[in-house]
Amino acid sequence: MRPLAENHCTVCSQTLREPGAACWNRICGWTPEKRRFTRVDAVALYAYPLEQTIRKFKYDGVAGWGVIFGRLIVGWLKAHEDEVRDIDLIIGNPTARDRAPLQHVETMMQAAYAEDALGQWPIADPASPVLTKLRETGKSASSAATWQDKMDAAREHVSVLHLRRSVAGKRILLVDDVFTTGAQFHTVGTFLTTQGRAKEVRGLVLGRTPSRS
Incomplete structure (x- = not known):
């Protein structure tokens, strides 16, 4: 996998041209109160070979990759133990039950929960999900999608989320596969901190899309 650049944005993990350079991602210029998530870390860049394996998993339904990705999540937690020590709950950004070919x-x-056999990390038990998605919604993964396209899709996504357990006062680590603009982390973070009254939302993804520049 391609590691993150040594110089990367502390909010969205994007590669920066030089230390202290401004990130091109517009959401990083928002205040944390407006953005509704503190930061999103990434295991690696969304590039070969990680990009190809995520696509096989997510779009072709090669479910075996889920075990590897679960191990990567737990491995990242172990490697960054000091940074996540205060996290109260780790949950996935949910997909709909009818999502095809699988709920990636x-x-x-589920694989991460199984990998953490000793319960070292506060990963929510998949048998009792905290956050669910009631139905499938539109997608904006196309490279041609605009910021507004992605924000509209993110708002539709959050409109069908259902909070099944209280997250009031908790610091949450929200896990997803890929981070591009942060639109979904913003809308889901808003949902969790306003309706759910969570104390803080941070993010972790398998891959961070590289800069377009």
Whole structure:
């Protein structure tokens, strides 16, 4: 896998040209109160070979990759133990039950939960999900999608989320497969901190899309 650049944005993990350079991602210029998530870390860049394996998993239904991705999540937690020590709850950004070919986020979170056999990390038990998605919604993964396209899709996504357990006062680590603009982390973070009254939302993804520049 391609590691993150030594110089990367502390909010979205994007590669920066030089230390202290401004990140091109517009959401990083928002205040944390407006953004509704503190930061999103990434295991690696969304590039070969990680990109190809995520696509096989997510779009072709090669479910075996979920076990590997679950291990990557737990491995990242172990490697960054000091940074996540205060996290109260780790949950996936949910997909709908009818998502085809599989519920990819739930699959890798089930694997992460199983990998953490000793319960070292506060990964939500997949048998009792905290956050669910009631139905499938539109997508904006196309490279041609605009910021507004992605924000509209993110708002539709959050409109069908259902909170099944209280997250009031908790610091949450929200896990997903890929981070591009942060639109979904913003809308889901808003949902969790306003309706759910969570104290803080941070993010962790398998891959961070590289800069377009």
